[in-house]
Structure formats: structure tokens, C-alpha cells
Amino acid sequence: MNQKKALSRLLAAVTLSTALVYPQAASAAAPPPALHDDNPSGHFGDWYTGAVPPNASKDKPVILFVQGLHSTYTTWYTTDGFYDAAYNAGYRTAFVQLKDADGTGGNMWTNGAKLAEVIKKVADYYGVSKINIIAHSKGGIDTQTALVHYGAHQYVNVVHQIATPNKGSELADLAYSNWAGWLADILGKKDDAVYSLQTSYMANFRSQTDNRTEIRSTKTYMAAGTGDDGMFSPTWFGHAAIPGEDDGAVSVESAFGLPYGIKSFTKDISHGQIVKASNTWNLVEPKLQKASIRANKVSEDKSKSSTLEESSVILRGGEVEDTVSETFFLESGIDQFNLDTMTSSEDTVVTLISPSGKKYEADRSEKSESEDESEIFKGAVHNFIEVEEPEAGEWTLEVEGSDDAFFMVGSVKGGEEAKVKASKKVFKKGDKAKISVDMGKNEIDQSLLEKANLTRSLNGEKASVLDEVKFAIKEDELTGNFTVPTKPGVYNLSFDITGINEDGEPFTRSINYNFAVTDRDGEIEE
Structure with a gap:
């Protein structure tokens, strides 16, 4: 057993034991996901398949979970996580490790290209023509890049974004400003991923993406948060710095910034709490069954407007x-x-x-x-x-x-x-x-x-x-x-x-x- 596999199993055991100590009401903790070690020298490109639940049904779509900025697959595999919720609801699942799992974050082009490969692998593994994706934060942008720019649209039916900064985040802008750049540099937070989340970079990405025919192959739902975790909590800072309603990291305008996306829900909750199963699984899960494709008119290029x-x-x-x-x-x-x-x-x-x-x-x-x-x-x-x-x-x-x-x-x-x-x-x-x-x-x-x-x-x-x-x-x-x-x-x-x-x-x-x-x-x- 190599070191990475041993570490993965140890992490799985610790997470499982935690889930057993703090179980969700009337829910069983899902068994550890199985590692597909496609990158022996690191984590980027590795993927996992969740345990097949006893109540699994082929009438239900396979779900691939894609996490956000500087995160790993454990975003979903944790106490009150979406993996447990999906397992108990009878879904077959999969997870992916993006460049962020190896340290510095990858932009949408780096992560999107690798994610496109994993999407096909997951579909082949389960023997299905198409899968569904649930994506948190920047994971929604990485997913869209994989679908539209790297050909994975043919393998995906529904994408449900959760607090995805489709128009970027003002916090990324500030990280490179004359005011905050010094601190962001010391904290090591200026990398390709944060760079790509600047609002003008994302405006250019929208102009490169939103007029392509591939966008019509997949139905995309969008969700936004409007809360923080209380006065002077870590998310309060983001609330103060971002104009308009936001979840402490992403504005509502940005989360609903996909011109052909479908608004799913808005909830008074923070950017981290929005991916807790007890908070939002019941809002996301019904959309996974709505697989029919509807043509949506693409709005004008927002990068050209004031x-x-x-x-x-x-x-x-x-x-x-x-x-x-x-x-x-x-x-x-x-x-x-x-x-x-x-x-x-x-x-x-x-x-x-x-x-x-x-x-x-x-x-x-x-x-x-x-x-x-x-x-x-x-x-x-x-x-x-x-x-x-x-x-x-x-x-x-x-x-x-x-x-x-x-x-x-x-x-x-x-x-x-x-x-x-x-x-x-x-x-x-x-x-x-x-x-x-x-x-x-x-x-x-x-x-x-x-x-x-x-x-x-x-x-x-x-x-x-x-x-x-x-x-x-x-x-x-x-x-x-x-x-x-x-x-x-x-x-x-x-x-x-x-x-x-x-x-x-x-x-x-x-x-x-x-x-x-x-x-x-x-x-x-x-």
C-alpha cells in the first residue's frame, strides 16, 4: 500500500468515526469512498467512487461532486455532508481531486481540462451515458469549463451550482489591490485560482463561454446565499467588502450571473454553511431529477456594458x-x-x-x-x-x-x-x-x-x-x-x-x- 492510499484510508476512517459520533437524524453514515489512484505522485486527477447504497436505483442519476477554491473532496465527505445525504437517498456518487488538493489552486483552464477527463471516467465506470454534477463555489466554474471548452458537455445532464461566482468575486479583486495585496501575499493566497476569480477576468471568461453552442447541452441550476455567521465572524468581513447581498464570499448577483442558468434557491446562509446537507440538500435534490433540456436565450455580453x-x-x-x-x-x-x-x-x-x-x-x-x-x-x-x-x-x-x-x-x-x-x-x-x-x-x-x-x-x-x-x-x-x-x-x-x-x-x-x-x-x- 503506498503512502497516499494509506493516508486516504486513515482520513476516511477518522471521518467515518466522526460521522458515527455525530450522526444525522435518521441517516446512516456512508462507507468511505474508494480511491481511483490515477496520479501516484500527487492528488490532482485522482477520483473516488462512493459506496453503492442498498436502496440504489438506476432510475436515479449518478452524482459527481466538485468542490471549490482551495478545497478537496472532503468538502462533501464530512459530518452533515452531501455524501451521506446522497447515499441515504439512494444515489450512486463520485468525487474528484483538482489541482487545489496539491497546494496552490488551479484556474478554470487547468482544473477544467482534468475534470473533463474524470467526468468521462465516472460515466464509463457506472456504465451510464450521462451523469449529474453538484458543484460548490469555483467548482461550478471549473465544471462549466470542462463542459463547454473541453467537450464534457456530452456526458452531463444537469449541473447544480451552489454559490458559484459566475461573475467573479470582489474579494479576489481586493487580494491584488494596493491595499490588501501585501497581506494576501504573506498568506500565500495569490495563485492562479484566485487570479482567475477577479471580476474582470470572469467578465472575459463569460464572453469566451456564453455564446458557445455547448451551453445548450446541459441544464444548469444556480443557488445563492445571503447570510454570514454573525457580527465579526470570518464571513462578516466578506459581507462588508462585497457590494449588495452576499454569503460572505460570493454576491447574489454573481451566483445568479449565468445568463442561461435557472435560479434554484436563495437562502440566508453563509458560503461555508450552504454545503451542509441539513441546510440545502432538500433544495438541491429535487432538481437532479429534472433532466429535460430547455433552450435559453443568452443575454448580451456584460463585459461590454457599464x-x-x-x-x-x-x-x-x-x-x-x-x-x-x-x-x-x-x-x-x-x-x-x-x-x-x-x-x-x-x-x-x-x-x-x-x-x-x-x-x-x-x-x-x-x-x-x-x-x-x-x-x-x-x-x-x-x-x-x-x-x-x-x-x-x-x-x-x-x-x-x-x-x-x-x-x-x-x-x-x-x-x-x-x-x-x-x-x-x-x-x-x-x-x-x-x-x-x-x-x-x-x-x-x-x-x-x-x-x-x-x-x-x-x-x-x-x-x-x-x-x-x-x-x-x-x-x-x-x-x-x-x-x-x-x-x-x-x-x-x-x-x-x-x-x-x-x-x-x-x-x-x-x-x-x-x-x-x-x-x-x-x-x-x-
């Missing part, structure tokens, strides 16, 4: 050596100001100082590896501060430590919002771009307006400013016109805007605009 978002957040971040101080303005009338400052070290001290000099010490979480936390910033230490009805004026964040980095997300409840409009998400090199920010009835303080920093998304490197974009101000609107870089890639334009309300009080809001530049063939170089 994007509109609202910002009520303040972002700060960078390297920590000794003491770092960052300032920002808050206006009066705010109901609550919530702050999450992430670091990589538990020794780093975070303090918030009010305009009158009052100091707020952070409540610190332990370094988190929670399955419910966004994978993009998993492993960070969260330093939480909550201020009710904060006073108006200039606030100061102090971060004291060494050999560290920080990323601050400040969420303003009940305050002013900045409305951001950009021309589009995907450009050809040398195109002209425009971004504007509307502050409503508030004026814009030109003396406090800094130039926007333009950075290129790169793996394994700190974010460095490539250029600065100047803005023009006309009454309550700020406009930036610039020529996009000539080098294909993904870029972030990051800046603060300071508004002046009717009482003459300044307030700060932060903007991050993620866009992509393609070559003449529509490809993005990484």
Missing part, C-alpha cells in the same frame, strides 16, 4: 514595520462603524483613535482556518472594533508589529454612499477608459483628492504602482479618463474620495475598480 456599484467602505492596508498610522474621515449621523483589520501575526497590535483622542482596542480572533471563512483570506488574524454613533472628524488607525502586513475594511452603517460607474470591465490594449464617482448632494474636496494608483495583478509579487490617474471634478461628480495599459493582464485602480456633506464635514470612501486588458485574440496573459 458597471455601477455603491461604496460605503473605507479600505487601508500595506506593510507593517514598527508602527503604521493611517487616517480617514467620518461624518456625523452614522449609526455604526465596524472595523476588521486583518494581519498575519497574532502579535501585531491594532488600535483605533477617535478625533477626541479616545482609543479603541481591537477584539482579536485566533488565526482562522474555519471552513466558513473566505478561502481568499483564510489564515488571517481578524482584529475587530465596533463603534456606535462615531464622532465626526479625522480618525487614526495604528498598527504596530514587525514583518507583517495588514488590510483594514471599515464598514459605515447609515452614512453617505459613493456611486461608482465605469465604462466596462474588459478592454483591448490602448483603449480609452472612464470611471466616475457620484457623491449625490455632497461636494468633493479637491484638496484631499489623491491620484488613483494603478496596479497590475501578479502572483508571487507585491503590488507596485505602475501609474497614477488624475481626476476632474465637476460639482458632485468626479471623473477619470485614461488610456488602459498596452500589456494584457488584470489591473486595479484604487483610490479614496473625500466628500463634504451639507454640514461641512469631510468623509472618506474607498474605491477599487478592477478591469482587464486583452490581446487582439481576446486572451489575458497571466
Whole structure:
């Protein structure tokens, strides 16, 4: 028995014993899945077949489970997992290990090509012409790539996505921003998988995918979450940073962003909890029987249309050596100001100082590896501060430590919002771009307006400013016109805007605009 097989059996035994200690009501724990060791030197490309339940029926489809970012097949094989639920419901099952199982994550092209091979192997193993797939998070994108771009559409009848970022995730954008890039680099979260989840990269992927005929071969259901795990839980940070409703990692708009997909359900639940069987199996399982194909009209290419978002957040971040101080303005009338400052070290001290000099010490979480936390910033230490009805004026964040980095997300409840409009998400090199920010009835303080920093998304490197974009101000609107870089890639334009309300009080809001530049063939170089 090789080492990997022994480890696999040990893991299976531990998971099984845990399931027996905490059984689901009226459900038996499924026997361990059987490993098909197609990659003796690693895990990528290995696949598993679940035990055939005694009540199995050939009238029920075979289910292949595909997990998400930086995850392994144990997403499904765990206490309150979908494997147990499917086994007890009489389904034959299979699982796959993608590149993420060997460490760094793979993008949709790397994972999709291998997944296409495994899909055919699973269909052949069970002797069926087509199977069904349940996919969590980025696993839905990997699945779609396998089907549409690598020919596996002919072997799949139904796909049920669960919280899949079909339009990308703003958390991936932030990981490469001038603010959060330092911390994401230390945490080791900048890889091909996270890179591909940036919203502009996904806009380009949509334009490469959604007009292909292969999309009509498979019925795809979409599901979204709208919850977190409570104030100052790991998913609260994502809730604060992502515009609109979301599950702490993926917005509802992105989860329902497949133009020919069918909305299955929305539930007030977090990104990790949405794949617990007791929470959602009863919502997913009925869709597996609906195998008829329905032609759906593909909507227009969203990458060519303007994007509109609202910002009520303040972002700060960078390297920590000794003491770092960052300032920002808050206006009066705010109901609550919530702050999450992430670091990589538990020794780093975070303090918030009010305009009158009052100091707020952070409540610190332990370094988190929670399955419910966004994978993009998993492993960070969260330093939480909550201020009710904060006073108006200039606030100061102090971060004291060494050999560290920080990323601050400040969420303003009940305050002013900045409305951001950009021309589009995907450009050809040398195109002209425009971004504007509307502050409503508030004026814009030109003396406090800094130039926007333009950075290129790169793996394994700190974010460095490539250029600065100047803005023009006309009454309550700020406009930036610039020529996009000539080098294909993904870029972030990051800046603060300071508004002046009717009482003459300044307030700060932060903007991050993620866009992509393609070559003449529509490809993005990484």
C-alpha cells in the first residue's frame, strides 16, 4: 500500500468515526469512498467512487461532486455532508481531486481540462451515458469549463451550482489591490485560482463561454446565499467588502450571473454553511431529477456594458514595520462603524483613535482556518472594533508589529454612499477608459483628492504602482479618463474620495475598480 492510499484510508476512517459520533437524524453514515489512484505522485486527477447504497436505483442519476477554491473532496465527505445525504437517498456518487488538493489552486483552464477527463471516467465506470454534477463555489466554474471548452458537455445532464461566482468575486479583486495585496501575499493566497476569480477576468471568461453552442447541452441550476455567521465572524468581513447581498464570499448577483442558468434557491446562509446537507440538500435534490433540456436565450455580453456599484467602505492596508498610522474621515449621523483589520501575526497590535483622542482596542480572533471563512483570506488574524454613533472628524488607525502586513475594511452603517460607474470591465490594449464617482448632494474636496494608483495583478509579487490617474471634478461628480495599459493582464485602480456633506464635514470612501486588458485574440496573459 503506498503512502497516499494509506493516508486516504486513515482520513476516511477518522471521518467515518466522526460521522458515527455525530450522526444525522435518521441517516446512516456512508462507507468511505474508494480511491481511483490515477496520479501516484500527487492528488490532482485522482477520483473516488462512493459506496453503492442498498436502496440504489438506476432510475436515479449518478452524482459527481466538485468542490471549490482551495478545497478537496472532503468538502462533501464530512459530518452533515452531501455524501451521506446522497447515499441515504439512494444515489450512486463520485468525487474528484483538482489541482487545489496539491497546494496552490488551479484556474478554470487547468482544473477544467482534468475534470473533463474524470467526468468521462465516472460515466464509463457506472456504465451510464450521462451523469449529474453538484458543484460548490469555483467548482461550478471549473465544471462549466470542462463542459463547454473541453467537450464534457456530452456526458452531463444537469449541473447544480451552489454559490458559484459566475461573475467573479470582489474579494479576489481586493487580494491584488494596493491595499490588501501585501497581506494576501504573506498568506500565500495569490495563485492562479484566485487570479482567475477577479471580476474582470470572469467578465472575459463569460464572453469566451456564453455564446458557445455547448451551453445548450446541459441544464444548469444556480443557488445563492445571503447570510454570514454573525457580527465579526470570518464571513462578516466578506459581507462588508462585497457590494449588495452576499454569503460572505460570493454576491447574489454573481451566483445568479449565468445568463442561461435557472435560479434554484436563495437562502440566508453563509458560503461555508450552504454545503451542509441539513441546510440545502432538500433544495438541491429535487432538481437532479429534472433532466429535460430547455433552450435559453443568452443575454448580451456584460463585459461590454457599464458597471455601477455603491461604496460605503473605507479600505487601508500595506506593510507593517514598527508602527503604521493611517487616517480617514467620518461624518456625523452614522449609526455604526465596524472595523476588521486583518494581519498575519497574532502579535501585531491594532488600535483605533477617535478625533477626541479616545482609543479603541481591537477584539482579536485566533488565526482562522474555519471552513466558513473566505478561502481568499483564510489564515488571517481578524482584529475587530465596533463603534456606535462615531464622532465626526479625522480618525487614526495604528498598527504596530514587525514583518507583517495588514488590510483594514471599515464598514459605515447609515452614512453617505459613493456611486461608482465605469465604462466596462474588459478592454483591448490602448483603449480609452472612464470611471466616475457620484457623491449625490455632497461636494468633493479637491484638496484631499489623491491620484488613483494603478496596479497590475501578479502572483508571487507585491503590488507596485505602475501609474497614477488624475481626476476632474465637476460639482458632485468626479471623473477619470485614461488610456488602459498596452500589456494584457488584470489591473486595479484604487483610490479614496473625500466628500463634504451639507454640514461641512469631510468623509472618506474607498474605491477599487478592477478591469482587464486583452490581446487582439481576446486572451489575458497571466
